Amino acid sequence: MEADWDGIADWYAELVRGGSAMHHFSRGMLLNALPEKLLGLAVLDLGCGEGIVSRALASAGAGVLGIDPTHKLIAHAEAAERALPLGVTYRVDDGTTLATVANDSVDGVTAALSLNNIADLDAALRSIRRVLRTNGFLSFTVPHPCFDAPGSETITTSSGMRRTAGEYFAEGLWRSTHPQSVRRAGNYHRTISTYLTAVLDHGFTLRSCTDPAPSDAVRAEAPHRLGLPPFLLVSTVLI
Numbered sequence: 433m434e435a436d437w438d439g440i441a442d443w444y445a446e447l448v449r450g451g452s453a454m455h456h457f458s459r460g461m462l463l464n465a466l467p468e469k470l471l472g473l474a475v476l477d478l479g480c481g482e483g484i485v486s487r488a489l490a491s492a493g494a495g496v497l498g499i500d501p502t503h504k505l506i507a508h509a510e511a512a513e514r515a516l517p518l519g520v521t522y523r524v525d526d527g528t529t530l531a532t533v534a535n536d537s538v539d540g541v542t543a544a545l546s547l548n549n550i551a552d553l554d555a556a557l558r559s560i561r562r563v564l565r566t567n568g569f570l571s572f573t574v575p576h577p578c579f580d581a582p583g584s585e586t587i588t589t590s591s592g593m594r595r596t597a598g599e600y601f602a603e604g605l606w607r608s609t610h611p612q613s614v615r616r617a618g619n620y621h622r623t624i625s626t627y628l629t630a631v632l633d634h635g636f637t638l639r640s641c642t643d644p645a646p647s648d649a650v651r652a653e654a655p656h657r658l659g660l661p662p663f664l665l666v667s668t669v670l671i
């Protein structure tokens with residue numbers, strides 16, 4: 433049977449809470465791209481999962497709403513909020529509609545590794561635009577499209593583990609066959625230019641597009657990432 437997000441939710445929450453270097457790295461690069469002062473800002477964390485980014489935003493002083501369609505992940509996020517209250521509100525909602533989020537109600541949107549789980553990127557960007565106030569930010573990370581394309585894999589060579597590139601131009605849904613991959617639940621691959629063109633077409637102004645080198649912790653956890661950026665970060669503002 434094919435995996436889905438509800439099916440891998442407990443595994444994913446455990447992975448993230450077990451101290452996954454990749455997830456700490458993704459969270460850190462996303463937070464670095466946000467305004468220095470988050471105190472008092474209303475931030476929507478789209479595809480919040482078990483809440484790793486939502487908690488960090490709240491700890492930095494933002495008023496945070498985390499939404500995710502995966503009931504089990506919202507349950508994990510709410511359990512963490514009960515255990516250590518930070519004032520985060522979590523709701524089951526879909527990033528393509530944001531049905532529970534009012535128009536012009538947030539100062540910023542973060543989407544950590546979630547837009548690549550959404551089939552209809554245009555619908556998500558329309559909804560984000562609807563809920564964002566003028567001068568609001570949208571910052572998101574996705575698995576690096578060059579090195580996590582369909583068919584990309586990790587191989588062992590005489591000089592160690594290496595990542596093969598895969599089919600960069602094969603946009604659309606693919607599933608990893610690796611039993612420990614997040615992408616066994618499905619991943620919508622898009623090229624870098626598709627992401628950038630989409631945000632520009634939806635009226636966002638590009639602030640930065642970066643793909644930082646892996647940290648020592650990421651390299652230790654995932655030696656095949658040596659010399660490759662694990663994630664792409666896109667930072668925009670709605671003027």
Ligand SMILES: C[S@@+](CC[C@H](N)C(=O)[O-])C[C@H]1O[C@@H](n2cnc3c(N)ncnc32)[C@H](O)[C@@H]1O
Nearest residue numbers: 437479480481502526527528544545546549550
């Ligand atoms: C790789 S996880 C990232 C979770 C969290 N942001 C993090 O950094 O750990 C991808 C998330 O996208 C969510 N997702 C899947 N479909 C979605 C949709 N239509 N709208 C919003 N989120 C979605 C999944 O439920 C999952 O929580």
